[in-house]
Amino acid sequence: MQIIAALFMDDVELRSVPGPSTRIDLAGIQFSAPAPSPVPVSVAPHLIVLVWNPPSGDSFGGLEVTFHFTDSDGNPVGEPVARNVQALEIEPGKFAYRLVRADIEFNEYTTVLASCKIGSGNTHIVPYTLLAPAQ
Numbered sequence: 001m002q003i004i005a006a007l008f009m010d011d012v013e014l015r016s017v018p019g020p021s022t023r024i025d026l027a028g029i030q031f032s033a034p035a036p037s038p039v040p041v042s043v044a045p046h047l048i049v050l051v052w053n054p055p056s057g058d059s060f061g062g063l064e065v066t067f068h069f070t071d072s073d074g075n076p077v078g079e080p081v082a083r084n085v086q087a088l089e090i091e092p093g094k095f096a097y098r099l100v101r102a103d104i105e106f107n108e109y110t111t112v113l114a115s116c117k118i119g120s121g122n123t124h125i126v127p128y129t130l131l132a133p134a135q
Contacts, residue, residue, distance in 0.1 A: 001061040001088060003124045004095075005050040006116045012048055012097070024050070024097065032129035040107045045128050047100040049116050053090040061088040061118050065100045070111045074127075081105070081112065088118065106130045 010028025017023055026048065035041050049063060065084045068076035082102035090096045104112055111129040 001051055001053045001057055001090060001118045002121065003049055003116055003118060004052050006047060006114065006124050006126045008045045008047050008114075008126060008128050010046070012099070031127055032131055034131045034134040035106065035109065036133065038133060039109065039130075040105060041130075042103050042105050043130060044101050044103045047102075047114055047116075047126065049098045049100060049124075050095065051088065051090060051097065051118065052095050053092050055093040057090075057092045059089055059091060061090075062086070063088055063098055063100075063116070063118055065102075065114055065116045067102050067104060068113050068115065070113055070127075074111065076113050076115070 008030050009026050013025040015023045015025065047065065063086045066080040067082040068080055069078065071077045082104055084100045084102055086098055109130050109132050111127050114126045114128065115123050117123045
């Protein structure tokens with residue numbers, strides 16, 4: 001199985017089109033957001049992970065997403081601040097998606113990295129920056 005995309009978003013909607021085929025409509029793709037209140041604050045951004053299982057792939061796998069705060073250079077630091085593990089069962093040759101939501105306690109306006117991987121495969125990193133509240 002392979003991750004083909006991972007994004008923070010507001011909403012996902014599936015719709016069928018002739019073929020049969022399915023469309024995935026994503027709304028509110030984001031890499032940053034204003035905090036709902038001054039720090040410290042808990043935020044729970046929604047992450048969607050799109051997965052493809054090649055025709056020769058195994059039907060079973062595991063998705064692991066860890067969240068790390070970053071240093072001033074954007075590198076992950078310390079232990080994960082949140083972790084999500086989900087079993088995957090996807091027919092060979094098919095696509096699927098998984099939603100991941102983690103409650104993250106921010107003590108400052110900074111960036112957290114979502115590190116997504118399936119088994120021992122490649123890691124896909126998605127940044128999410130918490131900004132000061134909008135005025």
